[in-house]
Amino acid sequence: MSEKDKECLRDWTCSRTQCPRMRFHIFDFVLVKINKCRYVVWSTDMAYIALLSKHNVTICNRKLDVLCSLHENTRVKSGAWDDSGVFIYTTSNHIKYTLSNGDHGIIRALDLPIYITRVKGSQVFCLDRECKPRVLTVDPTEYKFKLALINHKYEEVLYMVRNSRLVGQSIISYLQQKGYPEVALHFVKDDKTRFALALECGNIEIALEAAKSLNDKACWDQLAQAALWQGNHQVLKASNQLSLAYLTAATHGMTEEAEQLKEQIGDEKKIPQVDPNAKFLKPPPPIQQAESNWPLLTVSRGAR
Incomplete structure (x- = not known):
């Protein structure tokens, strides 16, 4: 043992004798198994x-x-x-x-x-x-956008949505997988994709706009179900198809309304044939007709 080590040992022994309440620092050791870490x-x-x-x-x-x-x-x-x-x-x-x-x-x-x-x-x-x-x-x-999304920095996310060129199916798929369809709406121009994303995040207004552009029976049915689930009977009424409305008006003898609907449909191939044997089914009169929506569910729509 060198003289320096002996001196340090004497100092440690003296301090231990003079102060029996010495503080010892204990460190925990942790391990992780990595194969051939370089x-x-x-x-x-x-x-x-x-x-x-x-x-x-x-x-x-x-x-x-x-x-x-x-x-x-x-x-x-x-x-x-x-x-x-x-x-x-x-x-x-x-x-x-x-x-x-x-x-x-x-x-x-x-x-x-x-x-x-x-x-x-x-x-x-x-x-x-x-x-x-x-x-x-x-x-x-791309990675700063994902990082801001993970850290819930929505102001930064919104800024990047408006000012960056984050466009592509990969970023849309990522947002859907991570549960952010309302953010994905900002990147999509295709009506069919916008309709699906709007339904997923509960944005009935955007879904209605997309459904009007698509004018597809399956889309109208899905929109009606979503509007019914939210208690939005105004959108539910607007989700009816024109061809079905025309058929109903023509069957019940509403000639003027049927002609107006026929003009709105436009395409002769989409106008359905009226069944001459159709019968008028009169529903029971409502006790009280509601003019406003039912109490709507609170649905997060994301930043606009």
């Missing part, structure tokens, strides 16, 4: 850790609880955390991202492999195979 990358705030192996990326928290694990067919080369807590990593031919909940995707393709050293905003600082520093510009909109 690199470890901590986030800036030390809240998350990325463990990189040959074909896998594993994200853990500081207690080494596994949050998600991704498998890649090509080799994982490098990775770094950006300031928002998204892990950006590279394979042999792509720059990719993963969120702590397991949502992942491709940012851009690569001609040659690179090794990331830092990510800041839309810039990726890296080294190529010749160890030359490079700066690549990427579009972080």
Whole structure:
């Protein structure tokens, strides 16, 4: 034992004798099993850790609880955390991202492999195979949008919806899978898709607009069921088809109304034939006719 070590031991012994209530710091050790881990990358705030192996990326928290694990067919080369807590990593031919909940995707393709050293905003600082520093510009909109959605930052989500180019079936499918059909409505122009999304999130007004454009019997039936479930009898009445209304008016001798409906239908092929043997079925008179809606259910429509 060196003289310095002996002196430290004497100081420790004296302090222990003088102060019997010494404080000992005990640290817990945690383990996580990763097959052939090559690199470890901590986030800036030390809240998350990325463990990189040959074909896998594993994200853990500081207690080494596994949050998600991704498998890649090509080799994982490098990775770094950006300031928002998204892990950006590279394979042999792509720059990719993963969120702590397991949502992942491709940012851009690569001609040659690179090794990331830092990510800041839309810039990726890296080294190529010749160890030359490079700066690549990427579009972080997709993963920032998903991150804002997960963190319930709806003002940021709405801003990105209005000002970004997040269009495509993949983002629509993602929003549906995550339970945000009201947000997906902002990305859809197709009436059939808008109708399905509007029904899913309970937005009867948008569903009614789409149903008028489609003018499909199945859509009107679905809209009627949704309006009935919400207690919206005004939309329920508006969901009747013109051909059925024409047939009813013609059968009951309402010639003027039938002609008006016939003009609205327009296409002669869609005008149904009136059955000469049809009989008038008179329903019992209502005790009291309601002019306003029944008490409506509270349905979240999302941000407009």
